[in-house]
Amino acid sequence: MEFRNRDIISIKDFSKEEILHIIKTAKKFIPFAEGKKYSDALRGKILSSLFFEPSTRTRLSFESAMHRLGGSVIGVVETTTSSVKKGETLSDTVRMADAYSDVIVLRHSQEGAARLAAEFAEHPVINAGDGAGHHPTQCLLDLFTILNEKKRIEGLNIVLLGDLKYGRTVHSLAYALALFGANLTFVSPKTLEMPKEVVKECKNLGAKPKSTTVLEKAIKDADVLYVTRIQKERFPDPEEYNKVASSYRVDLSLLSKAKRNMIVMHPLPRVTEIAPEVDKTPHAVYFKQAFNGILVRMAILHLILGGKTR
Ligand code: NCD
Numbered sequence: 032m033e034f035r036n037r038d039i040i041s042i043k044d045f046s047k048e049e050i051l052h053i054i055k056t057a058k059k060f061i062p063f064a065e066g067k068k069y070s071d072a073l074r075g076k077i078l079s080s081l082f083f084e085p086s087t088r089t090r091l092s093f094e095s096a097m098h099r100l101g102g103s104v105i106g107v108v109e110t111t112t113s114s115v116k117k118g119e120t121l122s123d124t125v126r127m128a129d130a131y132s133d134v135i136v137l138r139h140s141q142e143g144a145a146r147l148a149a150e151f152a153e154h155p156v157i158n159a160g161d162g163a164g165h166h167p168t169q170c171l172l173d174l175f176t177i178l179n180e181k182k183r184i185e186g187l188n189i190v191l192l193g194d195l196k197y198g199r200t201v202h203s204l205a206y207a208l209a210l211f212g213a214n215l216t217f218v219s220p221k222t223l224e225m226p227k228e229v230v231k232e233c234k235n236l237g238a239k240p241k242s243t244t245v246l247e248k249a250i251k252d253a254d255v256l257y258v259t260r261i262q263k264e265r266f267p268d269p270e271e272y273n274k275v276a277s278s279y280r281v282d283l284s285l286l287s288k289a290k291r292n293m294i295v296m297h298p299l300p301r302v303t304e305i306a307p308e309v310d311k312t313p314h315a316v317y318f319k320q321a322f323n324g325i326l327v328r329m330a331i332l333h334l335i336l337g338g339k340t341r
Pocket of ligand 1: 088089160166169199200259260298299300
C-alpha cells in the first residue's frame with residue numbers, strides 16, 4: 032500500500048484495504064483534532080487551498096487538518112480576488128500553486144477539473160469536489176462515520192436520499208458502499224435519479240440497488256439514512272429547481288416510522304430537507320460526521336505527504 036505523493040481524485044482509485052487503512056489512520060488523530068495533543072508531523076509543508084466554489088466544512092477542515100499537523104496553508108477562496116478573474120486558465124493557476132506548495136486541494140464547478148489539475152501538477156492534487164462529479168474525501172469521512180456508528184457496512188440497509196443526479200457526495204458514496212457490500216436504496220424525485228453509470232458501477236460490484244420516489248416505505252428497515260440537499264446551483268433552469276425543491280423533509284413524524292437505531296447523515300449544508308427538531312434526537316449524526324472530516328483529512332495529508340510518525 033503506497034500513499035506517498037498520490038493524487039486523491041476519485042474513491043474508485045482506492046481498494047477496500049486502502050480505504051480501511053485511511054480510516055484506521057484517521058482514528059489515531061482524534062486527540063490531535065480535538066486540540067488535546069499537538070503534532071508537527073508536517074512542519075515545513077505547505078497546502079494550497081483552491082476553492083472556486085462555495086465551501087465551509089471541506090475547506091475549513093482541510094485547513095484545520097493541515098494546521099493541526101504543524102503545516103501551513105495558502106489559498107484562494109473565490110474567483111474574484113485571484114487571477115482567475117483576469118482570465119487565467121485553471122491549468123496556469125494550478126501550475127503556480129504547484130510551484131508554491133506541496134499539495135493542492137481543489138474545488139471546482141467543472142467535472143473532471145481535479146483530474147485535469149493533477150496532469151499539470153507535480154505535487155499531489157486532492158479533489159475537494161468537481162461539479163456534479165466526485166467528492167472522495169467526503170466519501171471517506173462518510174464511510175468512517177458509518178463504521179464508527181454501526182461497526183460494519185456489509186449487509187446494512189442504506190438509503191441515499193435527495194438529489195442523486197447532481198449530488199457528487201452520493202456518486203462517490205454509492206460506489207464505495209457497493210464495494211463494501213451494503214444494501215442500497217436510492218430515493219429521489221424522478222428527475223433527480225442516480226445517474227445510470229453510477230448504478231451500473233454499483234451493479235458491477237455485485238450490489239442490487241433499488242430505486243424509488245417514496246421515502247416512507249424505504250425508511251422502514253433502513254440502518255442509515257443519508258440525506259442530501261437539492262443542488263440548486265446545478266439546475267440549468269430555476270423553474271425546474273422550484274418543482275423539486277421541497278420534495279422531502281426528514282422530521283420527527285417521518286422518523287417515528289424508522290428503526291430506533293437508524294442514523295441520519297448529511298454532508299451539509301442542509302436547507303429544508305432535515306427539520307431542526309431532528310438535531311436533538313439520537314438519530315442525528317451529521318454534526319459528528321462533519322467533525323470526522325478533520326480526522327480523515329489529517330490522515331490523508333499525513334499519508335500522502337509522508338508525515339513523520341509519532
Ligand atoms: C457537499 C458538496 O460540496 O458536495 N458539501 C460538503 O462538501 N460537505 C454537499 C452539498 O453542497 O450539498
